[in-house]
Amino acid sequence: MNRKIPYRTYLTEDQMPKYWYNLRADMKDQHDPYINPGTMKPVQYEDLLPVFCEELVKQEMNTTDRYIPIPEEVQEFYKTYRPSPLIRAYNLEKELKTPAKIYYKFEGNNTSGSHKLNSAVAQVYYAKKQGVTSLTTETGAGQWGTALSMAAAYFNMPLTVFMVKISAQQKPYRKAIIETFGGKVVASPSNTTEAGKAILASDPNSGGSLGCAISEAVEQAVKTPNCRYVLGSVLDQVLLHQSIIGSEAKMAMDLLGEYPDVVIGCAGGGSNLGGIITEYMADKLNGRKSPAFIAVEPASCPSLSRGKYAYDFCDTGKITPLAKMYTLGSGFKPSPIHAGGLRYHGMSPIISKLYHDGYIDEVRAVGQKSVFEAAQIFSKAETILPAPESSHAIKIAIDEAIKCRETGEEKTILFNLTGTGYFDMVAYMQYIDGTMEDYIPTDEELEAGFESLREIPLNSGI
Numbered sequence: 327m328n329r330k331i332p333y334r335t336y337l338t339e340d341q342m343p344k345y346w347y348n349l350r351a352d353m354k355d356q357h358d359p360y361i362n363p364g365t366m367k368p369v370q371y372e373d374l375l376p377v378f379c380e381e382l383v384k385q386e387m388n389t390t391d392r393y394i395p396i397p398e399e400v401q402e403f404y405k406t407y408r409p410s411p412l413i414r415a416y417n418l419e420k421e422l423k424t425p426a427k428i429y430y431k432f433e434g435n436n437t438s439g440s441h442k443l444n445s446a447v448a449q450v451y452y453a454k455k456q457g458v459t460s461l462t463t464e465t466g467a468g469q470w471g472t473a474l475s476m477a478a479a480y481f482n483m484p485l486t487v488f489m490v491k492i493s494a495q496q497k498p499y500r501k502a503i504i505e506t507f508g509g510k511v512v513a514s515p516s517n518t519t520e521a522g523k524a525i526l527a528s529d530p531n532s533g534g535s536l537g538c539a540i541s542e543a544v545e546q547a548v549k550t551p552n553c554r555y556v557l558g559s560v561l562d563q564v565l566l567h568q569s570i571i572g573s574e575a576k577m578a579m580d581l582l583g584e585y586p587d588v589v590i591g592c593a594g595g596g597s598n599l600g601g602i603i604t605e606y607m608a609d610k611l612n613g614r615k616s617p618a619f620i621a622v623e624p625a626s627c628p629s630l631s632r633g634k635y636a637y638d639f640c641d642t643g644k645i646t647p648l649a650k651m652y653t654l655g656s657g658f659k660p661s662p663i664h665a666g667g668l669r670y671h672g673m674s675p676i677i678s679k680l681y682h683d684g685y686i687d688e689v690r691a692v693g694q695k696s697v698f699e700a701a702q703i704f705s706k707a708e709t710i711l712p713a714p715e716s717s718h719a720i721k722i723a724i725d726e727a728i729k730c731r732e733t734g735e736e737k738t739i740l741f742n743l744t745g746t747g748y749f750d751m752v753a754y755m756q757y758i759d760g761t762m763e764d765y766i767p768t769d770e771e772l773e774a775g776f777e778s779l780r781e782i783p784l785n786s787g788i
Contacts (some may be wrong), residue, residue, distance in 0.1 A: 333416060335578045337409040343577075344401065345393035347569040347604050349676060354749045356389055358650035361637060366776060366783065369647050376548055377555050381452040385563040394566065396448075403447045407436040408570070412578035413743075417707040419727070426730035428723060429586070430743045431575045431602060432710070437503070437744035439713065441601060442473035442558050445567035449556040450477040458554045460484040460670075464514065464539030464545045466493055466594075466669055467715065468500030469745055470558030475509035486513040488542045488715040490669070492533035492662040500749050514539040515752060520639035521545050521643035533662050536595070536604025536670040541643025543742070559595030560640060560649075560674050568601030571742065576605040586617050586740035588726055592718035593621040593630060593689070593750035596674025602742035610685055618687045620726075621677070622718040625691040626765045627655055627660040629673045632691070634776055635682055638672055648782065651678040661765040668715050671775070690722055693764035697721050700746065713745030714753055 350356060350490050359368035385394065396404070418559055418662055433441035453461055471487040478485040487504055487680040492514040497548030501511045514534045515522040521541035525532055532538070540557070547555035559566060579585060589606050591599030599621050609615040623630055630652045638653040640646040653672040660669040673681075680686045697714060700721035705711045712720055719741040730737050746756065753758045756762040 329416060331414050331582055332411050334411040335582060336680060337574060337577055339405050339409070339488070341577065342401070343396070343570050343573040345395055346396055347573055347608070348391055348566055349389060349600075349607060350389045351392040352608050353679070354611065355510045355679070355683065357675040361648040361784065362623060363639070363644070373647070377544060379449070379452045379456050379554050381456070382449060382563050385566055386561060388770060397451060400448050400451050403477075404444075404570070407443065408433055409574050412575055413432050413591055413708075415708055418680055421703065421707045422724065422727045422731060424727040424731040425736045426727040427584070427735060427736070427738045428727055429579065429584070429738070429740045430723075431740070432569055433571060433742070433744040434710070434746040438469055438473035438476060439748065440469035440473060441568060441571060441598065441744035442470045443476060444570055444601070445558060445564045445597065446470070446473040446477040447480070448567045449483045450474070450483055453554055453556070454481045454483055457552070459552045460486070460550060461554055461556055462486045462488070462543040462550070463556050463558065464488045464490070464536060464543045465558070466490050466536045466539070466602050467505065467713070468493060468497050468749065469713070471504045471511070471781065472500060472507070472510065474556065474558070475504045475507035478509060479507040485509045485533060486543070486546060487511050488515055488516070490514055490534040490536060490539050496752055497749050500653055509565045512542070514542050518542070519545045521645065525642065532617065535642060535660055537640070537642035537656050537701035540641035542647055543640060544645055545643070559597040559670070560672065562676055563595050565600035565674060565676055568597050569604040572604030572606065575602060575740065585615065587737040588618045588620060588739045590620045590622065590719045590722050590726070590739065590741040592668060592715050592742070593623045593672045593673065593677065593716065594668030595672070596677040598719075598742050598744045600674055600677055600714065601744070602740070607680070607685065619685070620722055621681065621686055622690045623689065624668050624718065624723045625693045626767065627654070627669050627671070628691040629671060630689040631753040632772060632787055633673070634779055635678065636779045636788055637782050638779055640672060648784070649675050651675050652681065654772060655778045657778050658772075658775035661767070668718070692718060692721050693766070695757065695764050698754065698762065700724050702757070709744070711747045712743060713747045716745045717739055718745045719743070
């Protein structure tokens, strides 16, 4: 093998970005404003203060500052696991017999095993600085809950995590590690909130959803003195914090003299995809270059590929502001697939707007059996066991590499590997023993979710 480029490319601590990149500053058209469901008018700064920390509200509403300084305290925490490596997948290329060059940004080098820590430490830092005395959040697969418990422990901040019930059952060790770092875990839906009680009243056997867990976390935050809610995906502030992934990736590829033809990320709420595309999307928005962007989502929860672009609640209990996004309806009940972090009814307003306007080129929805097949191929070649969520991106990266083998094209492929699968062994066992099943919702099932969208006055014509 003529290996001129190293397997792993690391930036130094001094090279680590000192600023988050705000993609909204380069967007030609902003996504539609959040709407206060009480007044049906655009959300104002003051409307969000009971739920979020002040500095995070400012970041959420910032459409003009291209670069926002990363506080020194956050930079110091980042240095415990960043910069993360850019890896050339030589062994995978060899296995696939492809002329394509495959790169991935690996975000799994921390105890949470994921990229979620990038935003968790920022959000807890701002909460501590403001004098907030406790936090609430939700988690699906448990990566965000784990990351936030790590950041909360570092800043000595009490934390309650509403974990989607089916994920808590499938991933008990995630619950254990959150509790090891001092977080309190509540399986959602629960009887501890009015939102949870209402959901259980209508469906006593509910396995929960991210939308449901968000409702419970927001309710507790609003009702608890000096408590705030923090979210691991979807919001603009989260994509801002995750921009460090794309910034590091571009810096590393620039050092190698490389530029991707295709950039791939899994899409549940938007933090994974939003993190990897940032600097490359800036090139596209500003007409410098035009890489292809592919979003990958589960066929069982296809918000981008089969959802409606409409205003919807971000939570099942309908207590959050309305967001214009691709959505299946806040009442949509996703099947209990193992990629718990992708079981969300909607998509980031930024990602939704970019896709709606044609800057994200393609969305592919895939079944979980094909995802785990790709994960096994990847793990054998690259010796990293990937999380189910990130394996959606691996599946499409492999598909693209095989296309190159068939056509002879020498494309450069970049994807985001944002999680490890060591807490997902039940899923891997089911795949290996043949008991794993795919589920694709029917049009009739999706239509039931869309009914709630038609009840929102802003969605006339849907």
